[in-house]
Amino acid sequence: MNxxxxxxxxxxxxxxxxxxxxxxxxxxxxxxxxxxxGANAVDRLTTLFIYIILAAMWNAxxxxxxxxxxxxxxxxxxxxxxxxxxxxxxVPVYLALLLGAVFAGLVALALSSFALRLRGGEFAIGMWxxxxxxxxxxxxxxxxxxxxxxxxxxxxxxxxEARRDYNYWLALASMAALLVLMFxxxxxxLGSSVQAIRDSEDAAASLGVRVxxxxxxxxxxxxxxxxxxxxxxxxxxxxxxxxxxFGVQWTAYMIFMALVGGLGTFEGPIIGAVVFFVMESxxxxxxxxxxxxLGATAVVFALYLPRGLxxxxxxxxxxxxxxxxxxxxxxESAADSPR
Amino acid sequence: MIWVNQxxxxxxxxxxxxxxxxxLSFMFGVMRIINLAHGDLAILAGYLxxxxxxxxxxxxFLALGIVLPLMGxxxxxxxxxxxxxxxxxxxxxxxxxxxxxxxxxxxxLFLQFGADTRSLAPAIGDLAFDSWxxxxxIYIGHLAGLTLLVAVLMLGGLQLLLGRTPLGRSIRAVAxxxxxxxxIGINARSVYAAAAAIAVxxxxxxxxxxxxxxxxxxxxxxxxxxxxxxAVVIGGLGSMWGTLAGGIVLGVAQNVGAQIAPxxxxxxxxxxxxxxxxxRLASGDLRRRxxxxxxxxx
Amino acid sequence: MSLxxxxxxxxxxxxxxxxxxxxLEVKEGETLALVGANGAGKTTLLRAIxxxxxxxxxRVLLEGxxxxxxxxYRRVGLGIALxxxxxxxxxGMTVEENLLVARANGRAGPWxxxxxxxxxPMLRPRFKAKAGSLSxxxxxxxxxxxxxxxxxxxxxxxxxxxxxxxxxxxRVYECLGNLITGGATVVLVEQDLxxxxxxxxxxxxxxxxxxxxxxxxxxxxxxQITAAYFGLNRSTEGRVxxxxxxxxxA
Numbered sequence: 001m002n003x004x005x006x007x008x009x010x011x012x013x014x015x016x017x018x019x020x021x022x023x024x025x026x027x028x029x030x031x032x033x034x035x036x037x038g039a040n041a042v043d044r045l046t047t048l049f050i051y052i053i054l055a056a057m058w059n060a061x062x063x064x065x066x067x068x069x070x071x072x073x074x075x076x077x078x079x080x081x082x083x084x085x086x087x088x089x090x091v092p093v094y095l096a097l098l099l100g101a102v103f104a105g106l107v108a109l110a111l112s113s114f115a116l117r118l119r120g121g122e123f124a125i126g127m128w129x130x131x132x133x134x135x136x137x138x139x140x141x142x143x144x145x146x147x148x149x150x151x152x153x154x155x156x157x158x159x160x161e162a163r164r165d166y167n168y169w170l171a172l173a174s175m176a177a178l179l180v181l182m183f184x185x186x187x188x189x190l191g192s193s194v195q196a197i198r199d200s201e202d203a204a205a206s207l208g209v210r211v212x213x214x215x216x217x218x219x220x221x222x223x224x225x226x227x228x229x230x231x232x233x234x235x236x237x238x239x240x241x242x243x244x245x246f247g248v249q250w251t252a253y254m255i256f257m258a259l260v261g262g263l264g265t266f267e268g269p270i271i272g273a274v275v276f277f278v279m280e281s282x283x284x285x286x287x288x289x290x291x292x293x294l295g296a297t298a299v300v301f302a303l304y305l306p307r308g309l310x311x312x313x314x315x316x317x318x319x320x321x322x323x324x325x326x327x328x329x330x331x332e333s334a335a336d337s338p339r
Numbered sequence: 340m341i342w343v344n345q346x347x348x349x350x351x352x353x354x355x356x357x358x359x360x361x362x363l364s365f366m367f368g369v370m371r372i373i374n375l376a377h378g379d380l381a382i383l384a385g386y387l388x389x390x391x392x393x394x395x396x397x398x399x400f401l402a403l404g405i406v407l408p409l410m411g412x413x414x415x416x417x418x419x420x421x422x423x424x425x426x427x428x429x430x431x432x433x434x435x436x437x438x439x440x441x442x443x444x445x446x447x448l449f450l451q452f453g454a455d456t457r458s459l460a461p462a463i464g465d466l467a468f469d470s471w472x473x474x475x476x477i478y479i480g481h482l483a484g485l486t487l488l489v490a491v492l493m494l495g496g497l498q499l500l501l502g503r504t505p506l507g508r509s510i511r512a513v514a515x516x517x518x519x520x521x522x523i524g525i526n527a528r529s530v531y532a533a534a535a536a537i538a539v540x541x542x543x544x545x546x547x548x549x550x551x552x553x554x555x556x557x558x559x560x561x562x563x564x565x566x567x568x569x570a571v572v573i574g575g576l577g578s579m580w581g582t583l584a585g586g587i588v589l590g591v592a593q594n595v596g597a598q599i600a601p602x603x604x605x606x607x608x609x610x611x612x613x614x615x616x617x618x619r620l621a622s623g624d625l626r627r628r629x630x631x632x633x634x635x636x637x
Numbered sequence: 638m639s640l641x642x643x644x645x646x647x648x649x650x651x652x653x654x655x656x657x658x659x660x661l662e663v664k665e666g667e668t669l670a671l672v673g674a675n676g677a678g679k680t681t682l683l684r685a686i687x688x689x690x691x692x693x694x695x696r697v698l699l700e701g702x703x704x705x706x707x708x709x710y711r712r713v714g715l716g717i718a719l720x721x722x723x724x725x726x727x728x729g730m731t732v733e734e735n736l737l738v739a740r741a742n743g744r745a746g747p748w749x750x751x752x753x754x755x756x757x758p759m760l761r762p763r764f765k766a767k768a769g770s771l772s773x774x775x776x777x778x779x780x781x782x783x784x785x786x787x788x789x790x791x792x793x794x795x796x797x798x799x800x801x802x803x804x805x806x807x808r809v810y811e812c813l814g815n816l817i818t819g820g821a822t823v824v825l826v827e828q829d830l831x832x833x834x835x836x837x838x839x840x841x842x843x844x845x846x847x848x849x850x851x852x853x854x855x856x857x858x859x860x861q862i863t864a865a866y867f868g869l870n871r872s873t874e875g876r877v878x879x880x881x882x883x884x885x886x887a
Binding site: 505508509511512515516518519520521522523524525526527 | 687688689708709710711713714718719721725727728729730734737738739741742743783784787
């Protein structure tokens, strides 16, 4: 056990540097999208960005925080609702959309002390009950007209083409911002805390890892992120029916994307969202059979491929594209610390 | 007087909730998993009973007798081929698996039976309408009374099973420590499968009674799951009679809420659920702080 | 006639090899004491014999029949019972229920609940008490009774003295002694060398997953065992009488 002296901690490898560069270039290229792509493509990509946000947020909670929430639609809906309310007060519409997300994040913060003390199934269904309660409370607002819903009328002041492009850029920017935020959080102290908590929560706490603080960050980010997805969805569809926005199908989609892509990996949710997007484009028209397929796929992955597509690839080939973990180098050999 | 009536109706409703919830409580007590497809299994049973009644014209109670073993077998299969794998994979996998299963069941029911709601009420004739007068303009439905009675019998039966029978002892042993249970000759897998079969049969009974007291559609499962879960949590996870108490508290809260405001039924239920959770967490904290103050060990 | 025989057993804990190619034999009526430091692989070996741990290689034979692939709960029916490390009683169930549930799932035979109470009279007043409320000694008695009531042919005991007050250990070993003089076949993992030597007919010492010393208890000196225990005489890993270092019969 000698030879070269000294250990060095490496965060970047040539592969991960290349991957980040590729992603950055891709991001910039996408920014020019509306100039080259047709209206339909711009719409579809906007939807894809929203899906990626949702997948990344659910993964942040479940994959990194170990918190399985069956109620993230609470924030999806409350963000959209807040945007509508703010717009009705005269706030400029795109600002209202952003503030709606902030509101969702604040709601998450307010709930966090309570919600994060719930364990396992209590947390999962507790969040679902909170979503149902938000749904019912939002229905009470006269502006919403109960289940009939209302529209974000202020959006009509923009021409459809302009609106489509603004939505696209807002969605792209939101997705990029959230991914960069998650990336830097995970590379920082939160990343190590999360790893420790995942391996053994009690041991981590006894070492001084601030478990509740780490989970709170994830919970608030996920809340704001889902809220942002909700306001973006509102921007694209303009209409707001409580049943649609507070429906548990959003959780179903998030679970599918995060699980199939790879829970607990950074790349996983992106891949899962793409898979979901493709499946929806191809099979969505099959209606109910499509949903049966989604459910069955989730079951199969949960049982036989719990690490998801990317997680399995990572495990099999030891590949890691994005430098979220650490590598310990000793002389010639490199031993990876677990992700 | 109207409040008294609401409370009494709430108690009766609690009987239904206890019926629907006891399977969930049982599964959780034995296997520590929450079956997110629980409500959908109740609806599935409701549809099966309806289908038998529709085809043969027999009483729903007789039809239930046919459907029960089917549902039991389904529970057994579900455990052996799906949940068993999830048991040792932590908490994430069972939640994900059962959620996926729920979606599959709901949509298959839709494909088979369409979107129309069904009901078993037409098949039980007067039982759906008759009621006892308890004086002061308060009426207790025969069906509601029967539901409460069945719930109590079911809970009592499960308690007895667990406390006095060899199977019950095996179940409790496996629930506590499956590895050691194997060391004294218990086949844990069989026990889990039996427990799952029992749980699903109880939920089938719940589904049948739901059909008799109300209508149901293919997507009615999640709502029932939430009610069941709320009843279980309010009463205290893992306690059978607690589930009855929880169901009653939920039913009363909902009915009182409905009396207060037009949309109050569901809101009151959810609010009470969250409040009970919050109080329980806070009192747990309080107890810990008191202990620390008094210098007692945790 | 060998009742229990282990051939070349390899048992892993994930990547770690806990038991390396161990071969042992226990004749009917013998008491084999397995000694060794923590981490030597003793508990893993017992668990592999009981079927609680799948071996990576080798065989376990009961009366000549290969039971290596038989799951733990069926081995109880064949006559192997393990009293696990740390007792592992069902704390929420009473002493009576702990015994009942084992009786219902074990073999038929002379041992029943009444006989267990005779063997461990301190359990009688605690019969209806919840197992979690028992003292250490009472728990150990219940755990042993729970295994006995399945009428085993081979009784495996893992660290029965662990965590008990000396007086409680005395009582446990007194009952064990009666069992052994009654002709039971026992494999006993024990940290307390003195007690182990007193009840055992044969002793095997394990170190890092291997048997480094094996032979009749009466012929061994404490020095020999201590040396083997701490691995002080690696070059003279040997035997005392009959058989070789791996315990194969001469």
